[in-house]
Amino acid sequence: MKKLFSILFIFVALFQSAKVFGQFPRIEIGSCPDQNSVVLQNMDIQVEIFGNLAKTTSTLTFSNTSSRNLEGNLVFPLPENTTISGYAIDINGKLRNAVPVTKARAVEIFESIQKQNVDPGIIEKVEGNNFRTRISPIPAKGSRTVQISYYQELKLNNSVYQYHLPLSYSSKIAKFNLTTKVYQASEKPQLVESPDGSYNFSENSNVYEASLSKTDFKPTQSLTINLPKPANKIESFVQKNLDGSVYFYANMLIDTKSQPKVWSKNIGIIWDNSLSSLKRDHKKEIEFLGKLINQQKNLNIEVGLLNITLEKGKSFQIKNGDWSELKKYLETIVYDGGTNYSKINSTTLNADEYLLFSDGISSFGANQFSFHKPIYTISSSPISNFGVLKMIAQKDYGKFINLNENSVEKAFEQINQNNIQFLGIINNVAGEVYPMSGTEITQDFSVSGISQVANAKLTLMFGRNGKVDFQKELDLSKASQSFEISKVWAQNKISYLELNATQNKTDIEEIGKQFSIVTANTSLIVLENVADYVKYKINPPAELQNEYNQLMKQGFENKETRKADLVNNAIIKAKELKEWWKIDFKPVKQKYPKPVADSTSVNEMLQGIVPGVQADMAEVSLERLSDAEAEVVTAQGITRSQRSIGYANANVASDKKMKEDESSFVPEIKMVNIKSDKEYMKLIEASKNPYQTYLDLRKDYNETPSFYFDVASYFIQKKDKVTGLKILSSIADLGLEDAELYKMLAYKLKEIEEYPTELFITKKVLDWRPFDAQSYRDYALALQDNQRYQEALDNLYKVLTNDYSVEIANRDRDITEIIVPEINNLVALHRKDLNLSAINKDILVDIPVDIRVVMNWNKDMTDIDLWVTDPNGEKCFYSNKTTAIGGRISDDVTQGFGPEQFLLKKAIKGKYKIQTNFFGENQMSISGATTISAEIYLFYSSGKQVKKMITFQNDNPDRGGDGILVGEFEF
Incomplete structure (x- = not known):
C-alpha cells in the first residue's frame, strides 16, 4: 500500500x-x-x-x-x-x-x-x-x-x-x-x-x-x-566590546566639490529585456537617460537587448538632444526570457562607455563576462543583486547607480560627476573601516569600524586620486551608546565581501554566524x-540555554542519526545486479491450439528451412519452444546467449549477413507527444500569430510556471527552438533560488540538448541543495552530457561517499540501484578518458542491458510511478517488481524526487509500452504541476546505446487509473 x-x-x-x-x-x-x-x-x-x-x-x-x-x-x-x-x-x-x-x-x-x-x-x-x-x-x-x-x-x-x-x-x-x-x-x-x-x-x-x-x-x-540633517553636525554611535575596543559608526555631510564627468560621444546601452525586468521602473530609467542625453546633446548610441542572448538592437544618432526615436524604441521593448550575463560582449555593441540597465540577477547563465570598457550599472528594481552590479561597475572604472532608492536628480548627479573620495583614517587605533579607502562619496557620508581606544579622536581624510584635500575629526567620546552598531558594521563588511562572494564565502558565513545576521x-x-x-548541534537562543546545558551535561543521547558512506550499499547492489544479470531467464511457456496431425519435430522443422530466405522467416524464438524443444535447438548449436536482441536464430548455418543485419538492428523509440489541455494552449494553437497571443495571454499567467513550460514546448515541437528556449528560460525568472523550478528547466534542457545551460542550472541546484543525492546525480549527468567524463564520474561517486540525514535517506530509498549502472555506463563508454583509482573496484561490473528506463520528477513529497509493460502483457511496477522475462524495477519512491528505474537484460520479440502514473502529491507550491522526465535507453552500456527523452507536466492524481503513455518501441 x-x-x-x-x-x-x-x-x-x-x-x-x-x-x-x-x-x-x-x-x-x-x-x-x-x-x-x-x-x-x-x-x-x-x-x-x-x-x-x-x-x-x-x-x-x-x-x-x-x-x-x-x-x-x-x-x-x-x-x-x-x-x-x-x-x-x-x-x-x-x-x-x-x-x-x-x-x-x-x-x-x-x-x-x-x-x-x-x-x-x-x-x-x-x-x-x-x-x-x-x-x-x-x-x-x-x-x-x-x-x-x-x-x-x-x-x-x-x-x-x-x-x-x-x-x-x-x-x-x-x-x-x-x-x-x-x-x-x-x-x-x-x-x-x-x-x-x-x-x-x-x-x-x-x-x-x-x-x-x-x-x-x-x-x-x-x-x-x-x-532634517544639521549641516555641521556629526552624529556618531559606539558599542563597547569585552576587550575594551568599540564598534563605531558616524554620519556627516561633506562639501564634495565634485567635478563634471566628460562623456564619450559613443555610448552603448545594454538594456535587460528579460521577464524579470518587467519589475524595473522603466519610467524612472527613461527620465534618467533623458537627463544625460539632454546634457550631452549630440551622441551616437548603440542599443543591445539582453535576455538569454545579447541581441544588437538599433543605432541612434542624437542631434541637439532630440532622442524621441530612441525613447519610443525603449518604451515599446518586449520583455521575455531569462537573463544570461555571460553573453555580454563588446563586439556586439561598438562603444566607448556603456550603461547597463538591469537587476543584477543572471538567472540563465554565469554573471561573469569578459569586458574591458567602463560599464555604468543602473538598478531601478527592488529585487536586485547590488553586489553583482557593483562588481561589474568597479571592474573597469564605472559606477553603480541605485535608481530604486535615489531620486532621478540625485542619481544623475552621481553618474555625471567625479566626486570626492574617502581616503581612510589617519589614526592607527582604527581598523576594519568601511567603506574602503578610495570609495567615491556624495553629500552624505557614513563610516563604520573598530577602534581599539574607546574615546579616540579619529581623523578622516578626503580627496581625489590619493591626494588629501581636507580632513574631518570624529570624537568617539561624544558618541551615543544606545545602538547595536556591531550589526551595522557587520552589514557593511559583508556588503564589501559580497563584491567577490565566491572567494569570500567562508568569511561571509563566519560573520553571519557571529553577529546572527x-x-x-x-x-x-x-x-x-x-x-x-542538541540533536542537530545548534546552540539555542538565550531562553533555552540553561535547559540545553543540562541536557548536554547529562549526556543526552538524542543525536542526529545519519546514513554515511553508501559505498558498502553500492558494493552489495553491484553484486546483486551482477547476479541478476547472469540469470538466464527461462522463456515463458505459451499454450497454442493443437493441430489434428502430429506436430512436426524440431529436427524436421530445422531441416525444412531453406537457406537464404528472409531472417524473420528463418527464426524460431526460443521463448515459443518447450524445454525439450529448446534442448534440441541447443543441441544443434543454437544457445540463448547467441540471441543478439532476444531472438533465437534457428538457422544453424548462421548466415553471416543475416547475423550482421540482426546485430545492427535498433528499434525505433516512439515518444508520445503529451500535449497540454489548458485553455491558453487552445488559443495559441489556433492563432495566426502564436507568439503575440502568448504575450497577450501572459498578463493572466505571468507567475504560472506551467504556462511558460507548455508554450515553450509548443514552439519547440513546431521546430522554432529559438523562441521556445527564450520562453522556457522565463521560468528561471519566476522564483529566487527555487530548486523545483530549476529542476524543471534542467530536465527540459536535457531533452532539447541544450547541454551547457543544463550544466549551469544543475550546478545552481547543487549549490542550493548539497544535501540531496539527486543534486549530485543531476549535475554529474549534465557533466556527462558536456563530455566532462572524469568530473561526471567523480560527482556520481560523491552520491555514494556523502552522508545524509536519516529522514532524507529514507525519502530517497536505495539510490544505489540507479547510481551503480550509471557509474558503470560511464566506464563502459569512456574508460580511456577516466582515472578509476578513487573508485572502489567492487562496484565496477559489466552489466549491459537491452532496455533501461529512468524516470525523475522535480518536486519533493510526490509519488510518481513508472510502469513498463512487456510483449507478454506483464506490467513491471511497484507491486510487481520483477517479471518472468527478467525485468526489474527499483524501489518505489513515494516521498521524494525519484528516480525510479527499469532494467531488462535481454528483450524478447514484441512491443514494449512505457507509462507513468501520478499517484499523489503531498504538497502544492508555486511551481504548479509536477514536471516528469522519462528517459528510454536501448542497448545501455553497449557500443550502440541509443536514448530518447520526454519531459512533461502532470498535476492530476490518477490512483488506480490507466496512467499516461510516454513511449513505446518494438523489438
Missing part, C-alpha cells in the same frame, strides 16, 4: 520594505483552492530611528481559516546594504528567537524536521538582496506569528534623511499597531505621509514618538518621514524542542 501524507499548501507573501516596493504585505496562494484562507490578522510595527539609522521590527500574525495545515513562504526584498538581523516565530504561543546556521545546513535541518510534522522556522537570503522565510505549519483553523527586524541606513534627499515604509493593503487587518520613535533629533520629524490623519509626533525627554492603534483597519497610505551563506533557524538543538 502507498502511504499518503496530509496535504500542505504554500502561500507567498511579498513583505516589501523600501520605497516604491508596493503593498505590505500581500498574500498569494497561486492556483491553490485555499487561496483566500490565509489572512493577515495582526500587524505590529515598531520603528526606531537614530540619526540616519533605522531599526524596523514587524510582527505579523497570519490566520488559517481552512481545515488543513498550510506551509508558508514569505518573500521580500530589502534596500541596499540592509539585511535581516532578527527573526522569531511563535512556539507554543510564545515568540522564540532564531539562531544562525550555515545556509545549506539550515535547509537540510528544516526539511528533516518538517517531515516529522514538527514546527521549525527558517529565514534565508536568496538571490540578490531578497529574503525568504518558511513557516511550517500554519495549523488548520489556527494561526502563526512571525517577527522580523532589520537595520537600515537612510538616504539623504534634499538635506533630509527619509524613512519610508509601504503600508497600503487591500484588506482590513483585525489589529493594527504602529509606533515610531526618533531619538536625539535636533528638529521635530516631518510627516510626509501617514496611514491615518491622527498619526503625529510628540516630544518626551528628547525622544519624538508617534503611535497608532486600530481595529479592523485598512491602511491605504504609507509611512514617510523626513528627518542573514547572509548569502548564513540563515537563521528556530526549532521547537530543546532536544532538537
Whole structure:
C-alpha cells in the first residue's frame, strides 16, 4: 500500500520594505483552492530611528481559516546594504528567537524536521538582496506569528534623511499597531505621509514618538518621514566590546566639490529585456537617460537587448538632444526570457562607455563576462543583486547607480560627476573601516569600524586620486551608546565581501554566524524542542540555554542519526545486479491450439528451412519452444546467449549477413507527444500569430510556471527552438533560488540538448541543495552530457561517499540501484578518458542491458510511478517488481524526487509500452504541476546505446487509473 501524507499548501507573501516596493504585505496562494484562507490578522510595527539609522521590527500574525495545515513562504526584498538581523516565530504561543546556521545546513535541518510534522522556522537570503522565510505549519483553523527586524541606513534627499515604509493593503487587518520613535533629533520629524490623519509626533525627554492603534483597519497610505540633517553636525554611535575596543559608526555631510564627468560621444546601452525586468521602473530609467542625453546633446548610441542572448538592437544618432526615436524604441521593448550575463560582449555593441540597465540577477547563465570598457550599472528594481552590479561597475572604472532608492536628480548627479573620495583614517587605533579607502562619496557620508581606544579622536581624510584635500575629526567620546552598531558594521563588511562572494564565502558565513545576521551563506533557524538543538548541534537562543546545558551535561543521547558512506550499499547492489544479470531467464511457456496431425519435430522443422530466405522467416524464438524443444535447438548449436536482441536464430548455418543485419538492428523509440489541455494552449494553437497571443495571454499567467513550460514546448515541437528556449528560460525568472523550478528547466534542457545551460542550472541546484543525492546525480549527468567524463564520474561517486540525514535517506530509498549502472555506463563508454583509482573496484561490473528506463520528477513529497509493460502483457511496477522475462524495477519512491528505474537484460520479440502514473502529491507550491522526465535507453552500456527523452507536466492524481503513455518501441 502507498502511504499518503496530509496535504500542505504554500502561500507567498511579498513583505516589501523600501520605497516604491508596493503593498505590505500581500498574500498569494497561486492556483491553490485555499487561496483566500490565509489572512493577515495582526500587524505590529515598531520603528526606531537614530540619526540616519533605522531599526524596523514587524510582527505579523497570519490566520488559517481552512481545515488543513498550510506551509508558508514569505518573500521580500530589502534596500541596499540592509539585511535581516532578527527573526522569531511563535512556539507554543510564545515568540522564540532564531539562531544562525550555515545556509545549506539550515535547509537540510528544516526539511528533516518538517517531515516529522514538527514546527521549525527558517529565514534565508536568496538571490540578490531578497529574503525568504518558511513557516511550517500554519495549523488548520489556527494561526502563526512571525517577527522580523532589520537595520537600515537612510538616504539623504534634499538635506533630509527619509524613512519610508509601504503600508497600503487591500484588506482590513483585525489589529493594527504602529509606533515610531526618533531619538536625539535636533528638529521635530516631518510627516510626509501617514496611514491615518491622527498619526503625529510628540516630544518626551528628547525622544519624538508617534503611535497608532486600530481595529479592523485598512491602511491605504504609507509611512514617510523626513528627518532634517544639521549641516555641521556629526552624529556618531559606539558599542563597547569585552576587550575594551568599540564598534563605531558616524554620519556627516561633506562639501564634495565634485567635478563634471566628460562623456564619450559613443555610448552603448545594454538594456535587460528579460521577464524579470518587467519589475524595473522603466519610467524612472527613461527620465534618467533623458537627463544625460539632454546634457550631452549630440551622441551616437548603440542599443543591445539582453535576455538569454545579447541581441544588437538599433543605432541612434542624437542631434541637439532630440532622442524621441530612441525613447519610443525603449518604451515599446518586449520583455521575455531569462537573463544570461555571460553573453555580454563588446563586439556586439561598438562603444566607448556603456550603461547597463538591469537587476543584477543572471538567472540563465554565469554573471561573469569578459569586458574591458567602463560599464555604468543602473538598478531601478527592488529585487536586485547590488553586489553583482557593483562588481561589474568597479571592474573597469564605472559606477553603480541605485535608481530604486535615489531620486532621478540625485542619481544623475552621481553618474555625471567625479566626486570626492574617502581616503581612510589617519589614526592607527582604527581598523576594519568601511567603506574602503578610495570609495567615491556624495553629500552624505557614513563610516563604520573598530577602534581599539574607546574615546579616540579619529581623523578622516578626503580627496581625489590619493591626494588629501581636507580632513574631518570624529570624537568617539561624544558618541551615543544606545545602538547595536556591531550589526551595522557587520552589514557593511559583508556588503564589501559580497563584491567577490565566491572567494569570500567562508568569511561571509563566519560573520553571519557571529553577529546572527542573514547572509548569502548564513540563515537563521528556530526549532521547537530543546532536544532538537542538541540533536542537530545548534546552540539555542538565550531562553533555552540553561535547559540545553543540562541536557548536554547529562549526556543526552538524542543525536542526529545519519546514513554515511553508501559505498558498502553500492558494493552489495553491484553484486546483486551482477547476479541478476547472469540469470538466464527461462522463456515463458505459451499454450497454442493443437493441430489434428502430429506436430512436426524440431529436427524436421530445422531441416525444412531453406537457406537464404528472409531472417524473420528463418527464426524460431526460443521463448515459443518447450524445454525439450529448446534442448534440441541447443543441441544443434543454437544457445540463448547467441540471441543478439532476444531472438533465437534457428538457422544453424548462421548466415553471416543475416547475423550482421540482426546485430545492427535498433528499434525505433516512439515518444508520445503529451500535449497540454489548458485553455491558453487552445488559443495559441489556433492563432495566426502564436507568439503575440502568448504575450497577450501572459498578463493572466505571468507567475504560472506551467504556462511558460507548455508554450515553450509548443514552439519547440513546431521546430522554432529559438523562441521556445527564450520562453522556457522565463521560468528561471519566476522564483529566487527555487530548486523545483530549476529542476524543471534542467530536465527540459536535457531533452532539447541544450547541454551547457543544463550544466549551469544543475550546478545552481547543487549549490542550493548539497544535501540531496539527486543534486549530485543531476549535475554529474549534465557533466556527462558536456563530455566532462572524469568530473561526471567523480560527482556520481560523491552520491555514494556523502552522508545524509536519516529522514532524507529514507525519502530517497536505495539510490544505489540507479547510481551503480550509471557509474558503470560511464566506464563502459569512456574508460580511456577516466582515472578509476578513487573508485572502489567492487562496484565496477559489466552489466549491459537491452532496455533501461529512468524516470525523475522535480518536486519533493510526490509519488510518481513508472510502469513498463512487456510483449507478454506483464506490467513491471511497484507491486510487481520483477517479471518472468527478467525485468526489474527499483524501489518505489513515494516521498521524494525519484528516480525510479527499469532494467531488462535481454528483450524478447514484441512491443514494449512505457507509462507513468501520478499517484499523489503531498504538497502544492508555486511551481504548479509536477514536471516528469522519462528517459528510454536501448542497448545501455553497449557500443550502440541509443536514448530518447520526454519531459512533461502532470498535476492530476490518477490512483488506480490507466496512467499516461510516454513511449513505446518494438523489438
